[in-house]
Amino acid sequence: MSWLYLGLAGLLEIVWAVAMKQSNGFTRPTATITMLVAMAGSFGLLALAMRTLPLGTAYTVWTGIGAIGAFAVGALWLGEALTPLRCFAALLIVAGLVLMKLSAAA
Secondary structure, eight states, X not given: OHHHHHHHHHHHHHHHHHHHHHXXXXXXXXXXXXXXXXXXXXXXXXXHHTTTSOHHHHHHHHHHHHHHHHHHHHHHTSOOOOOHHHHHHHHHHHHHHHHXXXXXXX
Protein backbone atom coordinates (compact mmCIF):
# COMPACT_ATOMS: atom_id res chain seq x y z
CA MET A 1 0.00 0.00 0.00
CA SER A 2 2.93 2.33 0.68
CA TRP A 3 4.03 2.21 -2.94
CA LEU A 4 0.51 3.12 -4.05
CA TYR A 5 0.51 6.09 -1.66
CA LEU A 6 3.91 7.11 -2.97
CA GLY A 7 2.81 6.89 -6.61
CA LEU A 8 -0.28 8.97 -5.94
CA ALA A 9 1.81 11.48 -3.99
CA GLY A 10 4.12 11.76 -6.99
CA LEU A 11 1.20 12.34 -9.34
CA LEU A 12 -0.12 15.08 -7.07
CA GLU A 13 3.34 16.61 -7.06
CA ILE A 14 3.06 16.94 -10.84
CA VAL A 15 -0.36 18.56 -10.44
CA TRP A 16 0.87 21.13 -7.96
CA ALA A 17 3.98 21.94 -9.98
CA VAL A 18 1.92 22.54 -13.12
CA ALA A 19 -0.68 24.51 -11.16
CA MET A 20 2.11 26.65 -9.69
CA LYS A 21 3.27 27.47 -13.22
CA GLN A 22 -0.29 28.22 -14.28
CA SER A 23 -0.90 30.42 -11.22
CA ASN A 24 1.33 33.09 -12.78
CA GLY A 25 2.99 34.02 -9.52
CA PHE A 26 -0.13 33.27 -7.44
CA THR A 27 -2.19 35.83 -9.35
CA ARG A 28 -4.74 33.30 -10.64
CA PRO A 29 -6.92 32.08 -7.74
CA THR A 30 -8.12 28.79 -9.28
CA ALA A 31 -4.63 27.62 -10.16
CA THR A 32 -3.31 28.77 -6.78
CA ILE A 33 -6.01 26.87 -4.88
CA THR A 34 -5.43 23.79 -7.06
CA MET A 35 -1.74 24.00 -6.23
CA LEU A 36 -2.34 24.26 -2.48
CA VAL A 37 -4.83 21.36 -2.40
CA ALA A 38 -2.59 19.12 -4.53
CA MET A 39 0.42 20.06 -2.42
CA ALA A 40 -1.36 19.14 0.81
CA GLY A 41 -2.52 15.85 -0.68
CA SER A 42 0.93 15.07 -2.02
CA PHE A 43 2.61 15.73 1.33
CA GLY A 44 -0.04 13.75 3.19
CA LEU A 45 0.33 10.72 0.95
CA LEU A 46 4.12 10.97 1.13
CA ALA A 47 3.87 10.94 4.92
CA LEU A 48 1.71 7.81 4.79
CA ALA A 49 4.20 6.10 2.47
CA MET A 50 7.06 6.99 4.80
CA ARG A 51 5.47 4.99 7.60
CA THR A 52 6.96 1.86 6.07
CA LEU A 53 9.31 2.95 3.28
CA PRO A 54 12.82 4.21 3.99
CA LEU A 55 13.17 8.00 3.94
CA GLY A 56 15.76 8.05 1.16
CA THR A 57 13.76 5.75 -1.07
CA ALA A 58 10.41 7.47 -0.54
CA TYR A 59 11.71 10.98 -0.98
CA THR A 60 13.84 10.13 -4.01
CA VAL A 61 11.01 8.34 -5.80
CA TRP A 62 8.54 11.12 -4.92
CA THR A 63 10.76 13.88 -6.27
CA GLY A 64 11.68 11.78 -9.29
CA ILE A 65 8.06 11.20 -10.26
CA GLY A 66 7.45 14.92 -9.90
CA ALA A 67 10.52 15.85 -11.91
CA ILE A 68 9.81 13.48 -14.78
CA GLY A 69 6.12 14.34 -14.79
CA ALA A 70 6.76 18.08 -14.79
CA PHE A 71 9.31 17.61 -17.56
CA ALA A 72 6.81 15.63 -19.63
CA VAL A 73 3.97 18.13 -19.11
CA GLY A 74 6.29 21.01 -19.92
CA ALA A 75 7.50 19.37 -23.10
CA LEU A 76 4.23 17.88 -24.33
CA TRP A 77 1.70 20.56 -23.36
CA LEU A 78 3.57 23.76 -22.57
CA GLY A 79 5.92 23.80 -25.55
CA GLU A 80 9.17 23.56 -23.58
CA ALA A 81 12.31 22.31 -25.33
CA LEU A 82 12.53 18.58 -25.92
CA THR A 83 16.17 18.13 -26.88
CA PRO A 84 18.14 14.88 -26.97
CA LEU A 85 20.22 15.97 -23.98
CA ARG A 86 17.14 16.80 -21.88
CA CYS A 87 15.60 13.45 -22.84
CA PHE A 88 18.80 11.67 -21.82
CA ALA A 89 18.80 13.49 -18.49
CA ALA A 90 15.18 12.40 -17.92
CA LEU A 91 16.14 8.82 -18.80
CA LEU A 92 18.88 8.94 -16.16
CA ILE A 93 16.34 10.08 -13.57
CA VAL A 94 14.03 7.19 -14.50
CA ALA A 95 16.95 4.75 -14.24
CA GLY A 96 17.71 6.09 -10.79
CA LEU A 97 14.09 5.63 -9.73
CA VAL A 98 14.07 2.04 -10.95
CA LEU A 99 17.30 1.30 -9.08
CA MET A 100 15.94 2.94 -5.93
CA LYS A 101 12.79 0.79 -6.13
CA LEU A 102 14.83 -2.36 -6.69
CA SER A 103 17.14 -1.57 -3.80
CA ALA A 104 14.19 -1.04 -1.46
CA ALA A 105 12.89 -4.51 -2.28
CA ALA A 106 16.25 -6.12 -1.46
